[in-house]
Amino acid sequence: MRAALLQANSGIDPLLGARTLVEAVERAAGEGADMLFTPEMSAVLDRDRARAAGTIVAEDQDVALAAVREAAAKHGLWVHLGSLAVRGAAADGRYANRAFVIDDTGAIRARYDKIHLFDVDLPDGQSIRESAAYAPGGQAVAVDTPWGRLGLSVCYDLRFPDLFRALSDAGATMLAIPAAFTVPTGKAHWHVLMRARAIEAAAFVIAAAQTGTHADGRQTYGHSLVVDPWGEVLLDMGDAPGVALVEIDPARVAEARGRIPVIDHRRPIGAVTVAP
Incomplete structure (x- = not known):
């Protein structure tokens, strides 16, 4: 699998964001990628x-989602759209921070x-109070692709290894972790947590990120x-926006799991006994 990653500096204009995503699809396809991965809040x-x-x-009204689906079909490219803010079904009116997997026909697979x-x-x-505007999801999700099963997550999910255990228990051999990490937390924790999730699950981690100073004034870490x-670490894009490609060999999953069979050795953990 030849994976392309978009490292973005998204702003506040959804039309500009959609254009950037379409250009990334075109570039990834032109360079022979099989699948493009984009960051959290890819458009705005x-x-x-x-x-x-x-x-x-x-x-169904989101211009970026429609544009990416059309571009994916036109160029025959799978896309993991890291996330978009969309109006969801929460009774209290809060939005959803939603990731999408789009296949090479433009269909939404997950x-x-x-x-x-x-x-x-x-x-x-x-x-930062994300929960003031967004409702949490309630279901872990994995999806089959031509290159293996992909487990889905978004940004802060990175800090909760139980999610990635559930995804790898469900057969995920790749883990998508799109993000818009802050600079302080990125400097402290980004690389070590990404490597830990990959090692624990014996799976590929693919983490497309936001970077730089944004139109709303915030700064994100990149990398x-x-x-x-x-x-x-097979790819580290530093702090510049752009598209980069990397080869992913699915055989390396079996190799790593054969050397240290962590998936086979997992055991359910019950209640903790606290010694007096």
Whole structure:
């Protein structure tokens, strides 16, 4: 599998975001990629929630989703659209942070709503409450592709290994972790957590990321990564926007799991006994 990653600097204009995504599909296809992976909030990244509300629509009205589906069909390319903000089914009106897997005919093969929401106060003074605008998903999702089973997640999910255990238990050999990581948390934790998830699951991690200073004023860490099942970093895109390609050999999953059969050795853990 030849994977392409888009490292983006998304802004507040959905039409510009859609154009950037289509250009990434065209470039990836032109360079012989089989599948393109894009970051969290691939089309619009806007922390001004009043302004962003005007750009968030139901998925059947989303211009970026429609444009990517059309481009995927035109160029015969699979796309993992890292996530879009869409109007969901939450009774309280909160949105969904939703990932999509689109096949080479433009059909949506899978959807995943981000389960773990980023509600934190950071050392640099940022206070982020993702749950104020977004409802959490309730279902882990994996999808079959021509190159293996792909487990889906979004950004902050990275910190919750039980999700990735469930995905690898379900047969995932690749894990998509699109992100818009903050700079402080990225510097501290990005590489070590990505490598840990790959090693624990003996699976490829493919993490397309946002980067740089955005139109809404926030800064993201970049460093889109591909990590192999042994924990080796095959691609690190640094901090510049762009598209990069990397070869993924599915045989490396079987090799890693043969050397240390962590999947076979897993055991259910019951209640913890606390010794007096």
